Amino acid sequence: MTDFSVILAGFSDALTLTNMLYVIAGVIVGQFVGAMPGIGPVMTMAIAVPFTFVLNPLPAIGLLIGINKGGLVGGAIPAILINTPGTPDAAATAIDGHPLSKKGKPLKALKMALYSSVTGDTFSDIVLITVAAPLAVIALKMGPVEVFALMVFAFSLISGLIGASVTRGIIATALGLLAATVGLDPEHSTPRFLFGFYDLYDGFPIAAVAIGTLAFAEIIRRLISMTGEIRPAVNFPKDQPREDKRISFKEYWSCKFVLLRGALIGTGIGAVPGMGSTAAAFMSYASTKQSSAQPEKFGKGDIRGIAATESANSSVAGADMMPLLTLGLPGSASSAMLIGAFLIQGIQPGPLLFESQGQLVYGLFGAMLMANLCNFIIGLFGLRIWAKLITAPESLIFSAAMVFCVAGVYLATGGIFGVYIMLIFALIGLVMTALNYPVVVFIIAFFLAPRFELALGQSAAILRGDPLRLVNHPVALVLFGMSVFAVYWLNIRKKNNKPKQPKESKSEPEFNENLQPEEA
């Protein structure tokens, strides 16, 4: 057990003006790049990492943590305002955030996102600080077989819960897995589906696929639907009543269980390396909607929808640090950047980190909490600016967003090749949406696929090709059973709901679950 004096010394190290300034700089930059479709916090961190070499460890890591956490808040901003997630994990936030914004309450939606994000983030940071070590031990027992079963369960939940039907969800999952087979296979390093393009050795670049399907497709759709008259991207009255611009404590408190569930899902998912915040956000959203008494309200601007997604995707960030600090395993692209920064500072994550660098680790925890506070305060100011900005003509907003997407992908993938991939996937996104297949299910499957395939190969080796050996892995068996049940049960539920839908759809527009095109 770490000495209490070390903990105190660590926290007081964090609370210096220098560190504070680096954290604030990180948060400002993070929120900004998060809000820019196409330029994400991961890429910004990648650019910043080499520069942190000249800094002391704490300000260096504080800066990167700030960027990462700022990005969590920033990504929701364009998702809510223009239905174009700034980061993939904010895709779920658009489902309820954008409709609320279209109702003329963008500030209300943005504030709910900010509060939920900071709540989820702080929750998982506290879990990290207090029980990182025991949780890491449990995570260690999650071997490849268990991880594989967990992924199957996640796929069955997501494909069952999101989208028009379970069948379409499963097809979208399969397409996502298929797209991810491009590149070297994890077992024998055999190149697959390269067609002579060596740039595809590592598969389709994730940035290009995510930005293409999630952001660029929506931008194209909006540009197409423009009529030529100049109108603001989001319309809201100047003399809005106060309650439409803010979230009262009563409203916030009414979401307490939603927030807690989101934070728990996010923390759990974050503790398992490689599951990712996008999946967490959708799982939280789907389970909130399923357990709600009025599921029909979701997708039309319910603040609970925003609370569910933002608390979940932000709480992944803190939990992500558990495998990182205790095992040196990055759970996401952004924590891979943090590991890089740790290493160049000579800090080796692993078993000795808490003993040999205890003061630094608690300094890092201090910086994380500080970043949450900064995120909140800077977010409150920033949201007003973004809400002002969005009243600019939509032709301007969307063409600017287009430029950012192209520039961002060009930078992230190292050339024009990635931009072509982005365009192809934007097209795929448009076609899938037009045919009513859930694009987000596709993208989550694509994100998780490399891990899924790796775990499949590992499981086959560990079980030596004999499925009967699964009896030695009870946790995996339970997860497999739950997956089968989930698909079966959700299918029945969807079918039962079907007959009602034609009646409802006359009076109310359809759910905007798949980032569907809307009549503006």
Add this chain to the structure above:
Amino acid sequence: MKINHLLKKIVLTTSLLLSGVAIASDWTPSGPITLKIGFGPGGATDVIGRVIASAIETNNGWDVIVENKPGGGGVAMLSGLARDKADGTKIGLGVTMATLMNIATRGDSLPFNLDSFDYIGTVVTSPLAVIARADAPFNTFAEFIEQSKANGGYLVGFDGGPQKLIINAINADTGADIVTVSHKSGSEQIQSLLGGQIQAGFGAGAHIEYLKSGDLKMLAVATNVRQPYSPETSSLIEQGFNYSLNPYFYLTAPKGLPENVKAALSAALEEALKSEAVIELIENTMKTEAQNLGPAGTEAELKNSLAMMTKLVADSK
């Protein structure tokens, strides 16, 4: 006659001296140098490349622009570099293993081979070793093989084709029946080891902390020489398995680099590796020190390693 001879000597020596000076310092790049890194931004290779680039900028006053060309462990970068002009303004930073593996297994489908490049030097070699849990009932790789045979085949992690090849070749030689389990990194193998999912694995630096903490132990080093951080651990070759993997980080350029340019770049690299920042960074990230084999040494090392890799591919079948 004698004077004539003396004059000749003087002229000869002076011209030699002068040309020597010319080799060391007279070349300046016609524009900024582009350093292409075969890996994505933010990783160890990227940071090492960038710090070397900035050391060269400070030492030589040249502009060095860093570009990331990730893909296939360097294959994407080398494919592009092979087509670049050999005037010293385009150089690449790669790691030997994945590239050699690709040349050995599917060389005919690649747009380059080892002869497509001139070599400037190496930066460092990573301290690859075979590791196991500290409480495992074997202490050397030879003991591990014996017990694997007796217990119907142990599970061994790997995170790159060459590691898998070594295990397969040893399987073929000894009948150890080892099953290989794919991983994405050394850290992941450590996780699987600690969680008890595999019995041995490969570590490329991250394992050193776990040796100190007493969670892991080394069965053998996989490089052809012993490692300074654990001088008592013998190599696979010493234990009777005639294979080794030496993952070098190296600088390369398109074939046809003029001799004076090559010498200037090589000198610049040598100088950069002596800078405080580079030494500290390599110590921090790789737990070892810089090692430059020079242009000829690098080429020889790559050719030797390719021969080893080709042998591995043949033996593992």
